[in-house]
Amino acid sequence: MLMMDLLKAGMPAISGITSLLRFTALKNLLSVPSMLTARLMSSGASQPDLLAIRDELEKFEGGSVDLEMDDHSGIAVMMLNNPKRLNSLTGKMMVDMANHITALENWSLGKGLVLVGASGNFCSGGDLTFVRKALHYGEEMAAFQHDTLTRLLNLPLVSVALLQGHTLGGGAELSTACDFRVMSSSARLGFVQIRMGLTTGWGATTRLVRLFGRQKALAYLTSAKVFSAEEAEKEGLVDHVLSYALQPEEELSVCKDWLATNYCKHDANLTQAVKASIVQCDLSGDLVDSLRNERQVFGKFWGGPAQKAALEAKIKHK
């Protein structure tokens, strides 16, 4: 879908070089089957009905995901915005993110993307208010998130997650769907799903094995260790730690510069071509099979006794 179609679909007017996209109900945006869906169809597996799932998820309101696309620098910022709940994701935020990724897939001037949370926190996972109401809907939510985050990973842009404050559970999963991770020196990062009576719901098992190998993936997911920035850098979990105490907005600006000066300094067409070639090399049936298996396992635990006990216990992942 082209930018013109987005405008027709009801986006606010674009002013100057910055395209500020805040929209909630672009129902047509997901009508183009994504690469992942197309592969599921061609592999003959039963196809998740992403449009129906999107309509269900949209009912779980709260927060937003906002997108700013700067045509001049070619760098976009996608912000998770649910700060009172440390930017944990509601169903509506998942739908917002999916819609924005469609816009980014069609951004011809784009080179890079920063994924960040509002007010100094990246994301503390699924919004537990949403989670409690959606205990019947685990595999469907997982299918939707797998599609969205595979599309994020495969964007023709160089992406970086800026990890500030808390990056926990699903938040840590989101960070693995970006090409790079930059971490604030005081931030914390942990794959705490097992403490919540769960396996990964948003595809991080598959991505962690591909990124760091099976041994590290096993260690992160079974220990539920919450890493400091220093520990995360030593592990290779993050690519860069911001060295001095800055305000969250200053860190965003430093992170954008880090991305722009290192990986987005060349022509947009070329940058996109390099990323698209890498995605092409990386695509294999294994990814689809692995994600399908991952969400079937997740579906067995979601809504089960261990998750319910964890929700009762109101655990803090310190």
Ligand SMILES: CC[C@@H](C(=O)O)C(=O)SCCNC(=O)CCNC(=O)[C@H](O)C(C)(C)COP(=O)(O)OP(=O)(O)OC[C@H]1O[C@@H](n2cnc3c(N)ncnc32)[C@H](O)[C@@H]1OP(=O)(O)O
């Ligand atoms: C479905 C995805 C699933 C997955 O597959 O991975 C998950 O992500 S499950 C969720 C995993 N995340 C959690 O379990 C986070 C639990 N919260 C904590 O551990 C702590 O809140 C914290 C993140 C360590 C922060 O502690 P602290 O600095 O002491 O702040 P507060 O605890 O007072 O938090 C402030 C405020 O935010 C609310 N909050 C935090 N996380 C969530 C969340 N995931 N969902 C909803 N709300 C969240 C917290 O309840 C506080 O609100 P108030 O109580 O109203 O002040």
